[in-house]
Amino acid sequence: MSTDTASNSPEPPPRSNCERREACVRRWLWWIVGLGLLLRVVAAVGLQYQLDHRWQREFLIEGDANGYWELGQRLARGESFQLYEPPRRVLRMPGFPAVIAASIRMFGDHKFAARLLLAVVCSAGIPLCYWLGTTLHSAETGLIAAGLTAIAPVLIAFSPVLLTESLFAVLMLSSLACAVPLGGLLQSREKSPQMTVVALWSVLTGVMSALAVYVKPSWILAVPGFCVLLLLLARQRGTALFCSVLIMTSLVLALLPWGLRNQRVSGHFTLTTFWMGPSLYDGLNPDATGDSDMTFFDRDGLMNSMSEYEVDRHYRKAALEFVKQHPGRTLELVGIKFARYWNPWPNAPQFTHPTVRIATSLAFLPLLLLAIYGGWEVRQDRWLLVLTVAPILYFCALHCVFVSSLRYRLPGEYPLMVLAAIGLQTLWRTWRGTLPTTGINMGQPSASPGGGAC
Template identity: 30%
Template sequence: MSRSAWAGLITVFLVAATVRIGWVVARHGRDPDTLSYPDEYAYRLAGRSLAAGGGLIDEFGYRATYMPGYPAFIAVFERLHLPLMATRLTQAVLGALVAPATFLLARAGGGHPRPPDRMGGGHPCPPLTAPSFRGCVALFAGLAAALDPFLVFFSGLLLTETLFAVVLVASWWLVLLLVDRNRPASLPVSFGVGLLLVICVMLRPASTIMIAIAPAMVLVYRGFARPAWWSAGVIVAVAIVGLFPWAARNANLLGEWRWTTTRGGISLYDAMHPGATGGSSLAATKTDAGAAGLSELEWDRYWHDRAMTAVRADPGRVVTLAARKLLRTWNLIPNEENSRRGAPAIVSAAWMIAALATAAVGWWQVRRAVRWWTVLLVPVASFTLLHMVFVGSVRYRIPVMPMMFVLSAAGVCQLLRGRAAGRSTTTAPVDGSTLGGRST
């Protein structure tokens, strides 16, 4: 990278780290031990269990209801007897890495086809490969990730969103490099994709779908050539090897190979039970008489069977719930009752409207760079569809927003360029730019 690119990379990280540290101190400084959400209690309990040497155990005594990644992160601080504020601040700094990761994700568009020749108003549109355009997009995308109110808010909570967003964006940056035919199908990059996807799954089991999607995209976009098969094979092999110890541990403890968790059943029930609204409501399941005394595998099957019973009883309701979950995931304001009014709602709505509007402008400008934007948006589409089956929440869009910010940044850079062109010229040029040896 050039010196200016390194400067941009460091700048967006420093901005992100400063904002997050400031937020954590302001939000949690007076009472750092207070937890706000049920999942925070669950993760801290699992982390304490690991730190004490008892293994990964939840409130029911089950041993595979959570992936070990985030509890292991918490366990480090519990083992060292560090205050909870140290955990929050460390996570905030690590979470700031999402900004430089987004910066690199935006720069990865350099090897892909260019956008349309002309933007609104007749002004020539720069190629996606133009260094000045890529630099502008990378900087604005990185700053958007640095300042995103949701990413900042979650940086101090004991939840997986912050670390998962960093790893997911970093993995997808490498995927974008792999599908670029102007670059060699690098095996080290393929190894990096596989490793980062393992970490994604260790933090959030829903990302297992990306282990199938990433190699499939490499194969498709590289025309199923032999190097593509090697790259895809490395990704899958690394993922299998990385998850094998966890699956073997579960086989030893539970008597069944589980590559992720035993929460699939209750998660599906949460999304499909007769009283489901699209959000999560698991309080009643803790006192359900039918689940009492079940082994962990029986417990998982029990909730899975109840979920499928509800689906079969009213299949049409599944479609209605899917629409509600979609709206919840992409709601302009938080779904939580206490945050649906006042400053949180105003900030959320303003930010999301601006982000989505500029993303639409950005997509229009780069719409002919199909290879680039389809790969870029695969995580957005995948997790959106996934949470049209399982419960929908603003939480679940947060890790994929950096992909949207890349398009938003493209829109902002085009709008800024249009204004500059409008001030400097009164007549649009009749010829376009040249890319790849072809005149336009």
């Protein structure tokens, strides 16, 4: 009886091609994320070993890292958020020190634990690149972008470094991912997109942008620029204006607690820090080389007689005076900083080993060429280009004014992976066509952004 019942029971319907493709994409994504996570954990272990047994120091790039770690320790102990004497209370944004403080609270005052935590958190950049590529172009593009991100040597090596760039990249990607649907809705020919959906994505974009600013304050200038581009590219200008207002309002409201705190501790309101002046002068002064050299700050000793706010204003004015008096040298510095930013290998003297230079060049130059090729292929899709190219160009422009290095380019390389993936797909389509054995089409964009052509 049971045998008859079993034999007569209906078999589950066979899965459609669409379902099989989606399962294939998910399986590949899990493998890619797992590989990227493993490589970043290995990088954290290797970095800690090198620091302890070979270089005999606490940080790979000292200076900023020391300050972030001390601020994290103070937050973990419940002490005031300040550094040095006289105290500087509006020197750094609190986002990265908060992550360090969380590591210290959970795992103790161990830098290796913080590096492992960063390696895990920064692995989120891999699925975010997948999401960006999938929603902007196709699931295949997303997978390739995720794969390129997972194995990128410099991104792997920098993930456990106790600096802001990798964590910021994850938050920046999150804000870009929230902005993707806005472009689709506002470029649509439909008369009235659902305003609730538009408002939700606008608020999320503003909030995620604010979280990114809490880690890297210079991103605050990118958000109004993004809103301007949104207005220029949208078919529905009224709705785009509504979105822009919501994005900026959400950004300001999310940063407002920090601004009010700064007003309370310093007597002056700012949504970021009072470190812009010294940073600007670092890049624009008679001894500037394009690299960071903050020895002037200790030499001048202005903190002994001025407040943080006054020191910030003093160095802003001094930098602008330098530009007025030395326009030729200023332009020369712009060229030097531009070259340092796009240098395929690290500029710092501790990374001059030929192996490091060759490895980083072999990783970056093909990526850049593929991205240029991919950008040409999708040159008509202006929204895709804004979200993938604008970040790296924004930081290039910014660091042609401030000091410049490969380090500041790294966050912009994450969204660029999408264009590189499109370039790789285009090359594959030109040379070989499709990959019939994997079920993943390397040539044509899929009709469904969530899981390939159905």
